[in-house]
Amino acid sequence: MSETPTSQNTAITERSLAHVWHPCTQMSDHAGGADAAIPLIPIRKAEGIWLEDHDGRRYIDAVSSWWTNIFGHRHPHIVSSLKDQLDTLDHVIFAGFTHEPAVQLAERLCKLAPKGLDRCFYVDNGSAAVEAALKMSFHYWRNVGKPQKTRYIALTGGYHGETLGALAVGHTGIYRDTYAPLLLKPIHVASPDCYERAPGTSWEDHTRRMFADMELALEHHAHEVCAVILEPLVQCAGGMRMYHPVYLSLLREACNRHGVHLIADEIAVGFGRTGMMFACEWAGISPDFMCLSKGLTGGTLPLACVLTGDAIYQAFYAEYRAGKAFLHSHSYTGNPLACRAALATLDVFAEQDWIARTRLLGQFLWSSTAPLRSHRYVADVRQQGLILAIELAKSTRNREPFPASDRRGLRAYRHALKSHKDFGVLLRPLGDVIYFMPPYVIEPREVEAMVKIAIEAIDVATHPEK
CATH class of the missing domain: 3.90.1150.10 (Aspartate Aminotransferase, domain 1)
Structure with a gap:
C-alpha cells in the first residue's frame, strides 16, 4: 500500500517545529499538525493583501502582518527601490559615517511630522524606539541639572514593546506580569478607554472625566517624573482600546505646565492608520518625542526612529569631556536598505491622497x-x-x-x-x-x-x- 504523500505545508511545518521558537506563542498550541489548537501556516509568497501557503491556499491579511504592511505585500515601487539600493550600498556603520538614504529620510520625516520635531534618531524596531525615548528624556533632565526626575507616567492597558524599559511602562498583564521583579516602577494612571464609559456618556465627556486622574498624578509627581508616555487614540495590543483626541490636548497643556515631557508612541497608529498621517494631528499637538516604526517601511524591513526637537538635542550637544553625549546605539542603526524602503513608502504616500x-x-x-x-x-x-x-x-x-x-x-x-x-x-x-x-x-x-x-x-x- 502506498503512503499518502506529505503536503508541502506539512513538510515545512514539521521542519519549523523541530527548530523554530515562534513569538507571542505557547508552542504546545502548535502541536498536533492540522488538528493543533493554533495551526502553523507556512507562507510561500505574498502580494497585495494576499498571503499564499505552500499548498496554494490564499489568505486575506486582515491585520497587515502585525500592523506593518500598509500598502500591501511586495509593493512594486518599494521592491524596485530595494533592488536598486542593493546595487550600491547594503550596510555601513552609522557612527562616524552617514549616507544619502538616512539623510533624505530624516529630512522627509521631519517635514511630515508635527511642528517642532526636527531631529531624527534611528533604531532597529519599535521597542528600541521606546527605550531610546525613555532614555533620552531621563538623560535630558540629568543634563539640565534635574537628576531627581527618574520616573514615568503611563496609562493602564498600554503596551509599548517587549524590552525591559518598554515593558515596564506598559500595563498589559499577559506580557508584563512575569517580568515584574525586573522592571522600573512607573506611575500608572487609569486609561481613558471609552469602552468603560457609562451608558449615554459621549466619548469626549468620558475622556475629559478620565483626565482628572492624569492631572492628579502630575500634580503629585511632576517633580520626579521625566515623561508621560502613551499610545495616541488607540491602545492597540491592550485590546484596541480607544479614546477621544481631547485627552491629547489636555495632556499636552498639562505636561507644559508641570515641566514633564510627552512621549507619543505612534508605532502602530502612525502613517495614516487613524485617518491622519499621525494620530497626534487629531488634537493638533506636538509631542516632545514621537516613536515611529511598523508602517515606516511599508512592512518590508525593520526600522524605527525617535523624532524630537532641537531643544532636546541641544541639551546633549557639548564638548566630549562634559559627558553629555547620548551613547545609545544598535549595529544596524540607519541601515541603508531599510531607509530606502521607508523612502519608497513615503513616495507611495505622495502618489495620491x-x-x-x-x-x-x-x-x-x-x-x-x-x-x-x-x-x-x-x-x-x-x-x-x-x-x-x-x-x-x-x-x-x-x-x-x-x-x-x-x-x-x-x-x-x-x-x-x-x-x-x-x-x-x-x-x-x-x-x-x-x-x-x-x-x-x-x-x-x-x-x-x-x-x-x-x-x-x-x-x-x-x-x-x-
Missing part, C-alpha cells in the same frame, strides 16, 4: 460590520480610522466577558482561516477582541469578503453550545 482613501475605506468597513452591532454576543464595535475592533462578551447587557479559558477569539481565528473553500482570512484576535487593520490597498469587495467570513467566525465562536 491615501489619507482620504483610508477614511473612505473606514466608512465602508463600518457599514459592512453593521450586523455585528446587534449581535447577541458583541458588546462593542469601535473604530478609529482603518482600525475596527469587535468586543465579544458572554453578556452584552452587563458586558460580562467569556471565561478566558474558552478562548473564543481563538475559535474565531481558526474558523476564519479554514471556513471558505477558496480562501481564508488572517484575523489574529487579542483575547476576545476581533479586529481589522487591513492594508490600505484593500478593495471594497475584499472588505465585504473579509467581514463576511469574520461574522461567520464570530457566530461559530460564540455559539452557546460551544
Whole structure:
C-alpha cells in the first residue's frame, strides 16, 4: 500500500517545529499538525493583501502582518527601490559615517511630522524606539541639572514593546506580569478607554472625566517624573482600546505646565492608520518625542526612529569631556536598505491622497460590520480610522466577558482561516477582541469578503453550545 504523500505545508511545518521558537506563542498550541489548537501556516509568497501557503491556499491579511504592511505585500515601487539600493550600498556603520538614504529620510520625516520635531534618531524596531525615548528624556533632565526626575507616567492597558524599559511602562498583564521583579516602577494612571464609559456618556465627556486622574498624578509627581508616555487614540495590543483626541490636548497643556515631557508612541497608529498621517494631528499637538516604526517601511524591513526637537538635542550637544553625549546605539542603526524602503513608502504616500482613501475605506468597513452591532454576543464595535475592533462578551447587557479559558477569539481565528473553500482570512484576535487593520490597498469587495467570513467566525465562536 502506498503512503499518502506529505503536503508541502506539512513538510515545512514539521521542519519549523523541530527548530523554530515562534513569538507571542505557547508552542504546545502548535502541536498536533492540522488538528493543533493554533495551526502553523507556512507562507510561500505574498502580494497585495494576499498571503499564499505552500499548498496554494490564499489568505486575506486582515491585520497587515502585525500592523506593518500598509500598502500591501511586495509593493512594486518599494521592491524596485530595494533592488536598486542593493546595487550600491547594503550596510555601513552609522557612527562616524552617514549616507544619502538616512539623510533624505530624516529630512522627509521631519517635514511630515508635527511642528517642532526636527531631529531624527534611528533604531532597529519599535521597542528600541521606546527605550531610546525613555532614555533620552531621563538623560535630558540629568543634563539640565534635574537628576531627581527618574520616573514615568503611563496609562493602564498600554503596551509599548517587549524590552525591559518598554515593558515596564506598559500595563498589559499577559506580557508584563512575569517580568515584574525586573522592571522600573512607573506611575500608572487609569486609561481613558471609552469602552468603560457609562451608558449615554459621549466619548469626549468620558475622556475629559478620565483626565482628572492624569492631572492628579502630575500634580503629585511632576517633580520626579521625566515623561508621560502613551499610545495616541488607540491602545492597540491592550485590546484596541480607544479614546477621544481631547485627552491629547489636555495632556499636552498639562505636561507644559508641570515641566514633564510627552512621549507619543505612534508605532502602530502612525502613517495614516487613524485617518491622519499621525494620530497626534487629531488634537493638533506636538509631542516632545514621537516613536515611529511598523508602517515606516511599508512592512518590508525593520526600522524605527525617535523624532524630537532641537531643544532636546541641544541639551546633549557639548564638548566630549562634559559627558553629555547620548551613547545609545544598535549595529544596524540607519541601515541603508531599510531607509530606502521607508523612502519608497513615503513616495507611495505622495502618489495620491491615501489619507482620504483610508477614511473612505473606514466608512465602508463600518457599514459592512453593521450586523455585528446587534449581535447577541458583541458588546462593542469601535473604530478609529482603518482600525475596527469587535468586543465579544458572554453578556452584552452587563458586558460580562467569556471565561478566558474558552478562548473564543481563538475559535474565531481558526474558523476564519479554514471556513471558505477558496480562501481564508488572517484575523489574529487579542483575547476576545476581533479586529481589522487591513492594508490600505484593500478593495471594497475584499472588505465585504473579509467581514463576511469574520461574522461567520464570530457566530461559530460564540455559539452557546460551544
